[in-house]
Amino acid sequence: MTTAGSTTALGRLTARSGDDIPVRIPRVPAREAAERELSDPRYHQHDPSPFQRALSWFWERIDELFRAAAGVTPGGWIGLLAIAAFVLLLIVALRLRLGAVRRTPTTSGALFADTHRTAAEHRSAADRHAATGHWSRAVQERMRALVLALEERALLTPGPGRTADEAAAEAGRALPAHADRLRTAARTFDDVTYGGRSATEPEYAFVSALDTEVQHAKPHLVTARPGSGG
Numbered sequence: 001m002t003t004a005g006s007t008t009a010l011g012r013l014t015a016r017s018g019d020d021i022p023v024r025i026p027r028v029p030a031r032e033a034a035e036r037e038l039s040d041p042r043y044h045q046h047d048p049s050p051f052q053r054a055l056s057w058f059w060e061r062i063d064e065l066f067r068a069a070a071g072v073t074p075g076g077w078i079g080l081l082a083i084a085a086f087v088l089l090l091i092v093a094l095r096l097r098l099g100a101v102r103r104t105p106t107t108s109g110a111l112f113a114d115t116h117r118t119a120a121e122h123r124s125a126a127d128r129h130a131a132t133g134h135w136s137r138a139v140q141e142r143m144r145a146l147v148l149a150l151e152e153r154a155l156l157t158p159g160p161g162r163t164a165d166e167a168a169a170e171a172g173r174a175l176p177a178h179a180d181r182l183r184t185a186a187r188t189f190d191d192v193t194y195g196g197r198s199a200t201e202p203e204y205a206f207v208s209a210l211d212t213e214v215q216h217a218k219p220h221l222v223t224a225r226p227g228s229g230g
Contacts, residue, residue, distance in 0.1 A: 119148035126208070135199040136192045139207050143189040146211040147171070155219050164189040174219045181210050 048056070117125075126141035147167045150156040155174045156167060168186035172179030185207045191197045 117144075117148075119145045119152055122148060123211070126204075130204055130208075133201075135201055135204045138204045139188060139192050139199040142204065142207045142211055143185055146185070146207070146214055149211070149215055150174070164193075171214070175214060175217050176220050178210065178214060178217060181206075182214075185210055 122141045122145035126138045126145060129135075129138035129141060143164060147156065147162075147164075150167075150171050151158045156170055159166070164186035165183075168179075168182040172182050175182070188199065188203050188207065192199045
């Protein structure tokens with residue numbers, strides 16, 4: 001190869017080598033350029049909202065929690081589901097056994113909110129509530145009618161602040177044959193009024209029948225024993 005040919009080949013090799021040399025950009029300007037490009041709104045049109053991201057994070061934590069629980073529970077997921085079902089059944093059984101959770105009474109426990117109504121008026125109110133299926137209110141009004149009727153017959157001493165239990169105890173001394181049922185009616189009144197439990201139709205029928213019987217019951221008169229006088 002001649003000298004001229006060598007020079008020409010070397011020039012071509014140098015030109016090709018120059019074309020293949022990569023263009024290098026300093027690191028910081030490159031990062032800034034990438035950030036500016038990625039900040040373009042068109043790249044974020046389909047991004048999840050903050051609420052969706054928070055919800056996804058929440059469910060991921062829940063999933064991790066259940067996976068961890070399943071990992072330490074005998075039987076894995078099946079064992080964990082069996083334990084959850086057992087706890088649920090236990091709660092239902094306790095709820096049925098113990099009845100409604102008693103709430104803190106919002107009143108003083110007195111039988112009457114006021115003393116301006118007669119036994120007949122309370123009885124009429126009970127009948128109206130019973131006709132519409134409001135058994136709790138019907139039980140309350142019928143129990144009040146029962147006690148007021150005894151006061152009207154002078155078998156009970158009028159007492160505006162008297163509780164249902166106190167009225168039942170006092171009435172039971174005057175009507176011993178009805179003492180047990182009077183206590184039962186008083187407990188029903190308390191459960192419905194202060195315990196948060198709903199009354200049933202049979203419970204109203206029980207209190208209503210007791211009210212009717214008590215209206216015609218003869219009181220037990222306590223007489224002094226011979227020789228007890230002073």
